[in-house]
Amino acid sequence: MSTKRDSWGSKWGFILACIGSAVGMGNIWLFPARISAYGGATFLIPYLIFVVIIGSTGVIGEMAFGRATRSGPIGAFGAATKQRWGTDRPGKLLGRIPVLGSLALAIGYSVVTGWIFRYLAASFNGTVLNQEGLDGFNELFNATASNNLVWQLVGMAITILILIFGIGKGIEQANKVMTPLFFVLFVGLAIYLMTLPAAWEGYRYIFVLDPKGLLDPLVWVYALGQAFFSLSVAGNGTLIYGSYLSKDSNIPADARMVAIFDTLAAMLAALVIIPAMAVAGQQLNQSGPGLMFIFLPNVLSSIPGGFIILIVFFLAVTFAALTSLINLFEAPTATLQEMFHLSRTAAACIIGGIGIVVGIVIAPIVSDWMDVCSTYICPIGALLAAVMFFWVCKKDYVLEQVNLAREKPLGSWFYPMAKYLFCGVTLVVLVLGAILGGIG
Template sequence: MDNTKHAPAKKRDGFRSRWGFILACIGSAVGMGNIWLFPTRISAYGGATFLIPYLIFVVLIASTGVIGEMCFGRATRQGPVGAFGQATLERFGTRSYGMAAGLFPVANSLAMAIGYSVIVGWICKYTFDAFAGIYAGMSGADAFGAAFGEVAAGNALWQTVGMVACIAILVFGIGGGIEKANKVMMPLFFLLFVGLAVYVATLPGAMEGYKYIFLLKPEGLTDPMVWVYALGQAFFSLSIAGCGTLIYGSYLGEDVDVPGSAAMVALFDTLAALLASLVIIPVMAVAGQQLESGGPGLLFIYLPTLFAEMPGGRIFMIVFFVAVLFGGLSSLINLFEAPIASLQEFFGMSRRVSCLVIGLVGLVVGLLIQLIVAQWMDVCSVYFCPIGAFLAAVMFFWVMGRERVEDEVNKGRTAPVGAWFFPLAKYVFCGVTIVVLVAGVVFGGIG
């Protein structure tokens, strides 16, 4: 292979340790899907009945798509635009078609970040209000629903606060910003949720929630929708969209075992979802309620209503929203990184200027979409994320080819991956991205 066709070696910022990279990837994966959607799916589809297909799909996607995006980034040392261009250069002798395709996942990442920044603004406000005791004395879903309406309508200040915090971290780069921030936020996220889970376990009635989480109804496994929604949950939870995982992989050293790192990311992402379930579902059981719907209503209306009625509810609410804020902010950082890196790579902007430009665009557009943020995020997730994942998979597994892929995947490993890896990734995973897209369109979103 003509090495002159590879991306030019140049000094780039990068992760300073394998665990820094893993924690950053965990941070990108852990988000609202783990907190407000996974417990809802567990509740709707019968605990372990949902867990079984979910874990199957997590293993499948982590061992193909996650590895592929990490390795694609590392192989090219560029973001999606450059990586896609490098793939077509090596195969067809031209970057143009690949670079044009690479714009798609970067644009989607920016659009997702803009929508997510609205939600992070809500979380910032609830975290502040929880500390300030604003919700003390409030009771009933109607009161908390009205409070959420006020927060959503007056989100400009807190959305700006969230954006400033995010960009301030990104300005310091990969090792000095993203890695350091996630080394603090991710351990604290898990520690806080473990603390909440331990506290909930002491409350009368919590055992009914645990029983439900681990209840297995074998007949439920014959329901196709259990498998469809388990696939969607696993796919979106692992942040496969041809962008975020790829850009983090581009900052990774060649001595790192990528398949091992992908396994750790999948493990901790699953643990985060289970921890959220071990807090939220028992809380519902303690209150004698059944979890029927997820989304913002669960996080900002229904759960605060229950917290207000619990012993020590104010402290519980503070800890809960601080943990949620860490999860939301770490995901937002990842979503903004690819657009920022693209400005650096192709327009020669400094890190600071790139962060400022993307931050201003994100804030202005985010303030303009307040009333349509749900629809905005639906379009991004239902349509654009699977397409981005499909494009990245095709570029890496189909365009770059088996020899190049296996060479990259085996770097840093003591033993090469099995012969199963490439065909499973090339055919099965690429097929999975199409299934996720079609199912999302048919059912109005599955993740």
């Protein structure tokens, strides 16, 4: 059976897919919550610092590692250890960790995507606007497993179908539609909210800096976690998307675009949610996922046009959830293809079937499941990929791969910054996450 590797049809197709994979619930429910909890620009400054560090090292590294080896984590890690020690066995064994981590995170994310589809449907009949606090949320979603099952299956069916069509005809085309629509819808919401009384109080809260707040270590810790998880460095999704790149792609430039648009998506979410709270006369220091799932619908019920805003908002959120879910399932799907020489359809259906069955089982404990994935598995995968590329692979090889198709090579800052600072930051994310019970 042919195992010819698929590829992106265009540069922007790849960039939009990477942006779609990075833009997810971390941008939409967690970033505004962190901005809200830690005082706007006080949180934004350290966040942007960490985005620059991670985007200019880790994101570039994973993209280049994937392209260099034309493989997912198992093949890439194997190539690294073979280059250094003459055997690919230890690398292939370690490569299974980020692949399984991607699958585990995808399964948990499929449950959350089901919530979002259900929320979108409930937005059309106004049910969401009428819920009261946590009890209303539980009644809408968690009262019985069957409440969310149909919507969970809808999300999985769409994801599997897109995966079956492959990279150029499936993932790329889906992201060319959903990722721009996400931004268009959020920009529209932000512009509308600007016209409402009291919205400017929300903008003032976002951008006014309290210098004393920068002395709080937790502000820096959670800014690091937000940037790290938002940019999707986990040794799987970005690496596997990079493996479909051609040699004429300028990876540092592409990574910069992904970081910029990922940050823009987070800011747009904040520019919608926090001004909406201000318009409704609510406190601006709310936090947690409830900010989006519980508090926001109650806020919108008192805003002119709130019914329409809610539909548009959750339509945009649905696009963000699907593009992230597709990316998470791609690594295990491609790995199954590589290991067993399966067709794209067979691999996508097998991985999708596993995702459906396990997703139904873990739905009641999805919060704990996702906490374990984000606290331990994702940082471990990112650390392994970084060590394999920047420590195990030879320096000349690394610089050659990241500088392909560039007229001017990256400065001498890149290699030590990636090898020491990024790897160190990734280790810090893992340790602090374990100590604090998660930071992203």
